[in-house]
Structure formats: structure tokens, C-alpha cells
Amino acid sequence: MSEMINLTIDNVPVSVPEGTTILEAAKKINVRIPTLCYHQDLCVAGNCRVCVVEQKGTDRLMPSCAMPVSEGMEILTNSLKARSARKHVIELLVSEHRADCTRCYKNGNCELQELSSEYIIGEDGFIDLIPYKEYTIDHYSPSIIKDDSKCIRCQRCVRTCNELQKIGALAVAYKGKDMKISTFFEKPMFEVVCTNCGQCVNRCPTGALTEKTYVDLVWSEMNREDKHVVVQTAPAVRVALGEALGMEPGMIVTGKLVAALRRLGFDSVLDTDFTADLTIIEEGNELLQRLKKALVDKDPAAKLPLTTSCSPGWVKFIEHAFPGYLDHVSTAKSPQQMFGALAKTFYAKKINVEPENIVSVSIMPCTAKKYEADRPEMRSSGYKDVDYVLTTRELALMIRQAGIDFASLPDDDYDSIMGESSGAGVIFGATGGVMEAALRTAYEVVTGREVPFENLNITPVRGMDGVREATIKIEGALPEWSFLEGVELRCCVAHGLANAKKVMDAVKAGTVNYHFIEIMACPGGCLGGGGQPIPTNEEIRRKRAEAIYREDAHKPIRKSHENPEVIRLYEELLHEPLSETAHKLLHTNYRARDRY
């Protein structure tokens, strides 16, 4: 038990454990101190100086985010001295920021804008520094636009990229007036190790880092008579979209989401969860086949552990950081890309539309999905399998543009053929979900019985710990899987690329001995993706996760292999898992990339 420290903040006594910062102590008594460089997910930087407060009897102000409390402190968060210094700091930030708010993509969702409005930053501020500088606007990446003229150097993105994700694509370059956030050799983002995960976008307080938007292109496609626009929605979108439309975090809005998409004018409203179930069949069988090759045939080419491949940020990360381990990654495409390949083949045929007239749009919690859709490998249908990827945020924007009162929409159902999903498909949106879904199916394939967990909830792989391990002993294997009898299937789940790196370093060092690893690039899994509503923090991600598991629990079908539409797809097209057709449409390969 740490010692309690007593202090007063704005004359209100407060008692907090030793080591608490002034900012946290103030929160406890409901005093909000404005911040900019501070972010709950990141280590404290203390560099914007917006959160300065006065301590009675001390000449200089203190950064409340970085200063631990001490006994007897008398803190004034709103004294004239603190206020006017803070106003100066905000004025300075505005002076180096291209404050072209009405033309900014982040207009209305910008922390600097909010602060300058709160502190009445007028026209009589300091000299506008923008004309004195040269700025780069990097719009070459298919996922992220980096506009240095909007950057206020808070370094949230740098900390996100280096600490949270351990990628190191973004760093501080130069000093003094030339100090800026840059990349290796100032190359464009798409030429460096950037995984397009978009976690920096989620944490940028201004419009310096935003997703590349395709909203207008999608609108115009929908306007074309000759086009049939198909939309798919990722699992994590339905538990977060509400936040961007004024609802509380943790609301499940699946029915309203479908209704809204129909009103926007999408011709077929389908579900990525359907291909999430399909992924489980393919990837689960790949795992079993690999286990057989490794354990029975002793085939050195059958690499274990097998890792998941649904997170495009993770895929690009391993291509850069562990290129020698690409044959450990499942060849199964991500649900988005399986869907894309089927939309312009199987589905097109079903609805009797020429594939070239299908426009395939996906709504994703992710910025890396934009990049994934652009990969040259993703053209199995003979066309670009997924034409446009919109983030959850972009969809919210479209809904607002269309004047739809989202909250009052009646619930609607997905279209059929590729719209049905199981609870296993839904939980893909949370870290550990793919693992749980795969185990629900694989265990049953091998033993003919359900996984031995109450209500099929494999709780050891759930939760928000960065790296989680679980072991499942296979008992009572069917004759054809007898080689797995008694085998303890060693599984590992990691989310956030810093944790991914930790796990892969251990795999490389040979200190772990897993069979199957699920890795998601983003903290919390897809529900914490780079395309999700802003802000994000641990509590919000926890609420989204709870919603996902609630949705799973209420699904009549909980296991991927029981999804009737998936069963039909195998009957009519694929015949069996890992078949030739399946390989052609649903599997892919990876490429080693340089670190720089």
C-alpha cells in the first residue's frame, strides 16, 4: 500500500497515493485541466505545456501531467498566472498551425480548435508562422495523409509509433524552428516501415494525420445506374459506429448500421462476418493440416507456430520486421479480401451482375485495410477485389451528410447469400476473438464435440492483457485425428504491435513453443483499430469488447462451421476447405520487405 499524499487543488483538499500526478489528482475532484500532448494510452511527454498549473509560493508553473503530487501542495489550476501562460501556449500553437479550419478534414474534431475556442484566441495573437515555413503534405499512402502544416509537435504519433506499436516509422527530426515529425530520410509514409495501422491517426489531436478518405468516390459510384454497389461491414464497426454519431461507447448498432447503409444507397448490404466464418474454416483446417505435417509426417516445411493473417497492419509488420518468418503466417486471406474475391465471382453470378459492374466497398475499423485492398495480390477475381475501403469514421460522415437520424433508425437485416454470420465471426473484432473462433471449430472437427468451456466462452483467450497464453488439451480425438490425442494445443494471443514484436522475438529466440498465435496490430484488436471513432482509450476499448461478446452471446449460431451460408458456399463452389478453388480465391502469399 503506497503512502497517501494530501494536497489542495483549487482550494479543495484531495488525498491520493504517492506517485499520482497533479492531473490525475485533479480528475479525482472533477477538475479538468486542459491537455494536448497527454494521452492516456501513452507515456507522459510534458512537452506541450498546455496543462501548466500554479503551485502557491513557487515562481515557475508546473506541467500537471508530468508532476507528481507532494505533501502539502497548494495547486491552482485556474489562477490568472496559469490561465494567461496557458493562453500564451495555445496562441503559440495556433501560430505554427495552419489554422484553416473550415477547409480541414478534422474540422469539429480537433483538440486545438476546441482549446482555442475555449480560450478565445482572437485575431490579435502572434505572427502567423505558416508563411515563413516550407511544409510537406504526404498523400502518397493509400491509408494515411500526413500534413505537416497542421502539426503541433505534441509527439503523440511518435510515442504511438515507437512505444505502443514499436514500429518506428515516425520520429522527431531536426531541432529548433525546424523540428518536425518525419520518417526515415523524410521518405513518404508508404515507402517506409509504416504498417498503416492508423494508431497515430487515432491519437493526433489535429488534422496533421488523417485517413485518406474515399467518401466522395463512393458517393459517385452509387450514383451510377450501371453499377451494383456491394458493401461489407467488419465485426468491430457495429460496436463503435454509434460513438461517432453521438451515442455512448459500447452500444451495439448492427441493425441501424444495416438500415443506414440501405438508405445511403448501397445495393447489397452484406457482412464481413460471413467471411470471418469462412476464414475460420480455411485457417482452422490449415492449422490442422500443418499440425499433421509437423507432428506425423515430420515435414520441415510445415512451420509452427502458425500465425493469423487477418490484420493487414500485422502482415506488413512481419514482412518488414521478421521477413524470415513469412511461412509461419496463414495463407488464408483476411475476411475483407475473401469477401472481395467472392463478391466479384460467386456473388456476382448469384445476382446475375457482370463482375465489372460490381463495386465492392468495405466498412472497416481500420486504415491498413485501405492499403490491403490495394495490394497487387488482391485481385483473385480478375478485378480489384475490394474497390474502396471506408473507415467507421468515414461511414459516420456519410450518414451525417445524408441527414439520417441514426439513433431513430429501425433495425434492419443483412441481405442473404453473404450476410449470415455466427457469433464466432462477430468476435473477430476483439483481441483473442479469432483464436476463440478457431478453437470452437477446430476442437469440434477433431473430437466431434464442442470445446469444453461453459457456453462456448473460451475465457482464457479473452481480456486486454497484451500477451495471453492458453493451452487446450485434446481428448477423445476422432480416428482420423488420432495423432492429436492428448496433445496440448499451445496458443498465444497478442494485440498491439509492441506485443507482437515481443512474441515474435520469443519465437525467434526459441524460448516459446506455440502451435498457434493470433496477432492483431491494434490495441484491443480491430475494435481499437485506426479507423475507429476518436477518442480511444482503455475504457472505451473495454466497452466495445463487452459489446462484441454480448453480440456473440445472443447469436443463435455461435460456431463458424455451422453458418448455413458458409456451408452452402462449400457445397456450391469450394467443395472442401483448402480446395483448389479455395486456394485460388481465398489464399494469398507474402513478400519480404526491407526494414528501410
Add this chain to the structure above:
Amino acid sequence: MASKKLKRLDLVFKDEQDTEAILKKTFSRPESDIINDLISSGLKGRGGAGFPTGLKWKLTADTKGDEKYVICNADEGEPGTFKDREILSKVPHKVLAGMAVCGRVIGSRKGFIYLRGEYKFLIPDLEREIERFHQLLEKLGCGFRVEIFTGSGAYICGEESALFESMEGKRGEPRNKPPFPVTHGYNGKPTVINNVETLAHTYSIFKYGPEKFRDLGVQDSRGSKVFSVSGDTPVPGIYELEFGMTLQKFVDDFGDGDTKAVQVGGASGFCVPRKKFEKTIIGYQGKLTGESLPTGGSMMIFNSSRSMYNVLHNYLDFFVEESCGQCTPCRVGTQQLLLGIEAVKKGEKPSSYLDKLLELAESMRITAKCGLGQSVANSFASIVENFKEEMIY
């Protein structure tokens, strides 16, 4: 020559080849006695911040740690300062002895000299001196070792926590404080970081005892100080002088008879106009230097031919480049001050804009993350307030 009247001290630069005897004597004493001597001598950090040296050693000695470090800050970058270079070339053995004793006192086996990038030419001689010194330490049965680490020319790396970051292979940016170096320094370990001159002074204290040192100087400013004298003076150079003289006395000795102002403590120090020479005492309470950057004794003399606008412009140019860019007040504030005085000079802003800039400078002083940004206000306010007409016309 004015300098003939000078009471020039010769403590630091006296070439005493008795390191072995001093070290032998000092190593044989209890650590607490050494610390007490330093405390009672009144020695304060000569880099500019003026933190009591004995207390710094004591705090680090009292901190538990499997590894501790002694770092000599030789990142002498303050405009107008060149005394550390001279000390390292003339009497490096004194600095090394100070480091070894510090190592003994705090329980450290490893010392570093963080040498300014521009001083690389000192390395061959320093390396030889360190080699000789290591042999001496071996003879005395002391395992302390010293290594040179060269900076890359960033002014900010003289700030102690930025210096640690730089040594750790990271970008040289100041850290949040607390924690302080005495508990979390280089590599997060307890670290004593002293200026070159401070360490050289400890040698004299070990040799002659604390009384002799304390007898020099005034009140809170004890002992002597090495000054770098430059500008409009017939006798530029390095001078070791007793603390406590008035600036008038200094100008009488060093000025060219037409001195209009003296910049005390470099770009991050204060500009004193003629009318305040008499009542300004050279010493810590007389605002010898800036806040916590390695200013330490830069004396720049300006005569009436100089434009104080140009002087300030030059300093601000320096800060605009040398800010690490991390915190808002320093990164943007310095640019605003520079562009602001230019705009007033050109008539693009009214002279009242200077008042807004003075307020900004004050905000920078109380909000910036480290000594650099905090001390920009020193030169800015003292020049603008004392030479306002030169800023406008």
C-alpha cells in the same frame, strides 16, 4: 593596461603536479569528511545553475544504486564562454582528480567527460592525460575509469538531462524533472554531473582545505570564478577573479572606456546597462548567470558603437536554432520573439507589441521545460527593457 591593476587569482590554472599526493591524502579520509569540506567551502556549480556541489555529491552518495556515474559536463556551448576549453587544455589533471574523488565519495567506478563536438581537437591530449591518470589510479589501488564522450554540436545537450539522453544514444532532449540526476541520471542511475570548472575547484579545496576557498568571495558566492571576457575590451581572455566585485569595477578593469552594457552569463544571461553597473555585484545573487545551462562566467562587453537590437537579434537567432524544439514555449516562443522584434523594427507592428512580447517572454520563463526556454526571457527582457528605443528606431 587596465589588466595590471587586476587582482587576478591563480588557483585553477596554477600548474600543480601533486595529484598523487592530493589523491592519496583525500582517498584516506572518510567520505563524509570530504562531503562536509565541500559543503563548508560554499562551492556552487560553475556551469551556471549554482547548485551546491557538496550537497549534490551527498544526495548521490545517499542514493542506493548498483551503478553510479560521475559526468564532467564539458559541453561548453554558451555564446561567449571558452573557459572550460582552457581548463581542459591547461589543467586536465585537476578535473580528473575531482572526478575520481567524486567517484570514491558516491561509490562510482565510471566517469565520463561529455566533450562538446567542436572541442574534438582536445581529444588526443586529453586521452594521453587520462591514460596517465589511469596509471596513477592503478598505483593507488583505485578502479575508477574515465572515458570521453563527444557531443555533436547541439547547445541543448549541455542541459544535464538532455546530455544523458544524448549519451544513451537518443535525441538530446531534456527530460521531465523530477526525477533528478542524483537519483535518475545517465542510464537511469544515480549520477553526479559537474561542470569542468567545478571539478577543477574541488582540487584546490582538497589541497588547501575549505577555509581558503570560503575566505574568497562574498555571502552566497564563495571562492573564485573563471570568466571568459570578450567583446569591446582591449584585453579579451580568460581571467580567474574573486567573486563579489561590482560590475563597475569589472568595467573599469576590462572596458574600453566607452562601455554601454555588459551581457553577463551569455545569451541566456542578463544584459546590464551602464546605469546599473555600480549596484550589480558579480556573484550568484547578482544574477551572475542564467538558470541551469552551462553559462558560467561569460562576460560580453558592448561599447556605444553596438546596436543592442543586433545583439538581441543575434541571441534570438541562436535560440531559434538551438531550442530542441520539444516544448511549445521554447520552440515557438523563440521564433515569435525574433519575428516580433523584426516586425517592430520594420514598423509592421506597433511599438506596443514589445509589451506583448515581454509578456510572452515571461510566460516562456515560467512554462518552458528546461533552462534553455526559461532563460530566453533573461536576455530578452533585460535588453528590451533597458534599450527600448534601440528596438523601435
